Amino acid sequence: MNTSSPRATSREFDSAHFRQALSQFATGVTVITTRLADGSFRGLTASSFNSVSLNPPLVxxxxxxxxxSLPIFSGNSHYVINVLSADQAHLAKLFSTRTEDPFGTVEYELSRTGQPILKGCTAWFECHNRSRYPEGDHVIFVGEVExxxxxxxxxxxxxxxxxxGLLK
Known part of the structure; x- marks a missing residue:
């Protein structure tokens, strides 16, 4: 099934205005983490997380x-999506910068496949890197939750x- 369509927007589309409009939608904040072949860890902050399917379990x-970090996450078989808690804004900021090794200053444990799970998160999802789809200026990653x-x-x-932070 082909689901692509011809380009819908005009050439005069205002990207800055679009970005401001998008900022009005509140999103959860995640840190995606993975382990490299040499045993080191990488992570990045992402607010583009969403559920896709319950059967199979896809996000x-x-x-x-x-x-x-695109080649790292494209090439690895597994990653963990850590959903940050209200008191973890410092982790969102830490993993959104290009520091040498943020894992030297954060608490974590290892998943079943050896991926880092950040302590104190409200939820986490260990995923098999099922598929990737280039769209516009991003790549969409679909993970099968294990x-x-x-x-x-x-x-x-x-x-x-x-x-x-939302109040509970």
Missing amino acids: LWSLGTGAN HCEFAGNAPLVFHGGQFK
């Missing part, structure tokens, strides 16, 4: 095509260009 997230857990903490959200 998605996206990453910009210019991101340095294991998940949740603590039920109040989540961290991103709205209007700011991190905010």
Whole structure:
């Protein structure tokens, strides 16, 4: 089934206005983590997480095509989507910068496949890297959830260009 359509927007489309409109939609905040072949870890902050299917259990997230970590996440078989709690804005900021090794300053444990799970998250999803789809200036990753857990903490959200914790 072909689901693509011809380009819908005009050439005069205002990208800055579009970005401002998108900022009015509150999103959850995640840190996607993975383990490299040499045993080191990588992670990045993403607010593009969403559920896709219950059967099979699928979720998605996206990453910009210019991101340095794109080859890492495209090539690895597994990753963990860590849903941040309301008090973890510092982790969202830490993993959104290009620091040498944020894992040297955060608490984590290892998943069944050896991926880092950040401690204190409200939920996490260990995923098999099922498929990737280039769309526009991003790649959409679809992960098949192999294991998940949740603590039920109040989540961290991103709205209007700011991190905010929801009350529980």
